[in-house]
Amino acid sequence: MQNQYNPAVLEAEVQSSWVNNRTFEVSEDPNKEKFYCLSMFPYPSGKLHMGHVRNYTIGDVIARYQRMLGKNVLQPMGWDAFGLPAENAALKNRVAPAGWTYENIEYMKKQLKRLGFGYDWRRELATCQPEYYQWEQWLFIELFKKGLVYRKNAVVNWDPVDQTVLANEQVVDGRGWRSGALVERREIPQWFIKITDYADELLDEIDQLEGWPEQVRTMQRNWIGRSFGVQMDFGIEGQTEVLTIYTTRPDTLMGVTYVAVAAEHPLALRAAEQNPELADFIEACRQGGTTEAELETIEKKGMPLGINAVHPVSGEIIPVYAANFVLMGYGTGAVMAVPGHDERDHAFAIKYNIPIKQVIRPKDGSSLDIQAGAYVEKGILQDSGPFSELSSEEAFDAIADWLQERGKGAKSKNYRLRDWGVSRQRYWGTPIPMIHCAQCGIVPVPQEELPVRLPEDIVYDESTINPIKNNSEFSACRCPKCGGEAERETDTFDTFMESSWYYARYTSPGADAMLDERANYWLPVDQYVGGIEHAVLHLLYARFYHKLLRDAGLVKSDEPFTHLLTQGMVVADTYYREKADGNRDWFNPTEIDLVCDEKGRPLTAKLKADSEPVVIGGNEKMSKSKNNGIDPQALIDRYGADTVRLYTMFTSPPDQSLEWRDDGVEGAYRFLKRLWALVESQQTTLSTLLPGEVAYGESQKESRRELHELLKKALYDYQRHRFNNVVSACMGMTNILYKLGGSKADMVILKEGLSLVLRLLAPISPHVAHHLWRELGFGDEILESDWPEPDEDALKQESLAYVVQVNGKVRATIQVPAGAEKSVAEQLALENENVLRFIGDLTIRKVIVVPNKLVNIVAN
C-alpha cells in the first residue's frame, strides 16, 4: 500500500530536518555570490493575514530559487513592533503594549515557521527592543550635530474633547474616532529631518533603479516633484515687510489679481485683531483634518484681510485674502493668484468677484473667453507691460531677470517633497533622545547615555492616552550641559524611522555599533518584496536613510534595494448593514451565503446567521475595519503549507491584486495529491531505474518535446517572477506524465519529467518536493541539486504549425518543415483548400510570412 499524502506530518518532519541541518543559517562567504532576499517585515498585529502569506511566500520562492541557482542566500525576518494598534489594544483591553506586542510576535512567529519559510532566525529583531532603537537614537543625534535635524511648527489633527493629537486614521468623517468631536487643525513644535537636502540625489538616482517597477519610479519622481520656478516678494501697502511667494508660472505674473495667505499667517492673525468677522473666519478655517486629499477637496473659502499687496512689477495694489486651502506649514504660507490661468484661482475669483485678467493667449491665435474658464496652457503674453508678446518660455527668463536685477526675486528650484516630520505624540515608539533645558535650550542626550529607554511596565486604565506625557519619572532629568533640572522630550519617533534601516541591521546581528563590516558583504538588498501601498513613503524614507547611513560611514552603497517586487493587494468582498446611527456593521465573507443566478453572477448576499440580506460593498483590500480578512490559519490546518503556498502563487501574478476565493485552494491541493500519487505508484520502479540508452518512439519524442517546452517556459517565468505561470507549467508537465505508458522508455521519461517538475516546484511547495525527491533517490537535499536546463535535442521539431490568414483572418493551419524558406511556407499556404476557397477570384496583392508563425495573404 502506498503512502498517503499527509501534509501535517510531512511538513513537520521536513521542517525539523531544516532546523537540525541549520539549512537556512548563513554567513558571509566571499567565495560565493551573495543574494540578499528580503520581504517587508510585518507589524505584529496578532496573527498573519493573507497579505503576509502572499508577501512571504513570494519572498521565500525567490530566496529558494536563488539558492538553487547556487548563491549564498540571506533571508531574515523581524518585527515592525512599534505602532498605533498596540496602543489601541492597550486602551481596549487594559494591557501594556509591550506584553501585547511580544505575545503577538510569538504567535506569528509560530505561524511563519509552520509555513516553512527559510529564514535565518538568528538574525531576528524587533524594533521595540532598546538594543535596536538605541542606534536610531544615536544616528538622530549624529544628524542633529550635522545640522540635518531641526524643530519647527507643523500641523496636526487635534481632538478638542480628548485633548489629544489624532492620527489621520483616527479621524473618521472629520470627527475624532473616540470622542466624535469635530477635529481641528493645530500647530505644534515638532522635529524634522532634512530629507529635502537629499531631494536631488533621491530624484536623480531613480534613473539607476532599473530593477524597480516603472510605476514605483514614476510615483517617487512625482512625489519629490522638483520644479523650476521663481521666488519673489510682494510688498505690503504701508508696511516694510514683504510676502514671499513661489511660482512655476512667472509668465502669468502680470495676471495676478490677488494674493492668498494661510489663515494662520501672521499677517492674517494681526488683521484679525481689529476684525471680529475675520477672527471668526480664521477660527472656522481650523476645522477639518490635515490630509492632502481633504485639503484639495474642501470648499475653497476666503476672506479679504483689508490689507493690500503691491505687485512687484506694476506696483498695482491688489487685495490679500486669507484662504482655507493655503497652509502655513507648506511653502511660505502665501500664494499669488492668477485667475485667468489657474483653475483653482479662477473658481475662487468668480466666487468672490475678483477681477480675472487674460495675460496669455494661445500660440495658434485662437480666441477664448477668460471669464468662462482659465487658460492654463503656455502661450504668448499680452497686456503684460514690458513682457507682452514674449512666449511663456521667454517670459520666464525675462521676468526672473527683471526681478533679480531689482532685488525682488530670483529663479528658484522647489520640491513638492517636504522635510520629514518625525515627532509623534504617542507612547509606543522610540523616545526622541533630546532634552529641554530652561537655561541651555535643546540639548541632545549624550550618546554614551543611550538608549533612552521607553518605560514598558505601564498600567493602563480608561484615562490613559499617553502614559509618558505627564510622567515625571520618565521626563525629569538633568541637563547634560549645565547640570540643572531639565525635561526629556516625551514625543516618540514616527515608526517609519525603525522601518527605514532594519534591512541593514539584519546583516550585523549583535554588533556593538549601528552596523559593522558585515553590512558591506550583504548590502544592498538584491531583492526586496512588499506591498504596492509602500511605493512612496516607506521606500523613499528607506532610500533616504541609506544615504544617511552612507554619509555616516556605515555602508558603502548608495541605494538599499537593487530589485523591487511590489506585490498586489489581497482583496476580498465586503458586506455590511447600515445601523440606525448611520455607522456600518461589517460582516466577514465567511459569514455570508451568496445567492447566484444560473451564470454564477452574485444576485444577493445573505448573512448565514439570520438569512437576511446584507449590502455587497465590493472588493477591497483585506482589512480589520472592513472585516473582510480571511484567516489563513484555517487553510493551513486543513490543507498544509504547501497547498496554501501553491495556491497563492498560482492564482495571480505577484504584482497584481489577488481576489480571494476559497474554491481554488481545493484545486491546488488536488494537484499536489496527484503528483504525490504518481510518484508513490511508481516509486519502487523509478528509484531503482538505471539511466541507460533507450530508443524513443514518435509519441515519446513528442512527450519529451512538450515537457522541455514547458520547462523552458517555466525557467523564463522564474526569471521574470511570474510564478503563476510556473505552476501552470508544472501542472501541464504532470498531465503529460500521467498520459505516458508503462514501457522502459516511458519510465525513463517519467523519471526525467518528475525530476524537472520537482525542482521547479521546490521553491513553491518545498516540503512535498523535498520528500518526493528523496523517495525517487535523486539525492538528500533538493535545495542543493542542480537547477534544470532544457534539452535542446528534445526541443527539435521536424515541422512547425503555421497559421494561414487571408486578409487577417485565420483560415487554416499548415505544417511547414522546420527551417524552410519563406517561399516554401507561402507555397504550402496557397495549396490549402480552405485558403483557396477564400481567395477565390481575388487578386493576391501581398503575402506576409512571419517565420515559424504565420502566413497572411492580402488579396482584393
Add this chain to the structure above:
RNA sequence: GCCCGGGUGGCGAAAUUGGUAGACGCAAGAGACUUAAAAUCUCUCGACCUUCGGGUCGUGCCGGUUCGAUUCCGGCCCCGGGCACCA
C-alpha cells in the same frame, strides 16, 4: 482634487508585449468506476449561426495607425492603491 495602476469566458487567469484570444486551474454539465456516497478517471464548456465542412461576432466604451491590435496612439467610463500621523 492630485499622482500611479487595472478592466480578457460563470470565476482566477494565459497569450515568450504587433502575429491562432482563452493555456493552466476553479465552478458547472455529461459519462465511467461503485450497492451507494466520497475520492478518482474521461469528455464538454465565450456568444450566435451552421448544410457539421465551417461561418460571423467577441479582450470596458468610442475613434485612429497597421496586411494584422488584448498589445501602439487619442478621447471617455468604471474599479483599485497612495496622498506625508495606519502600517
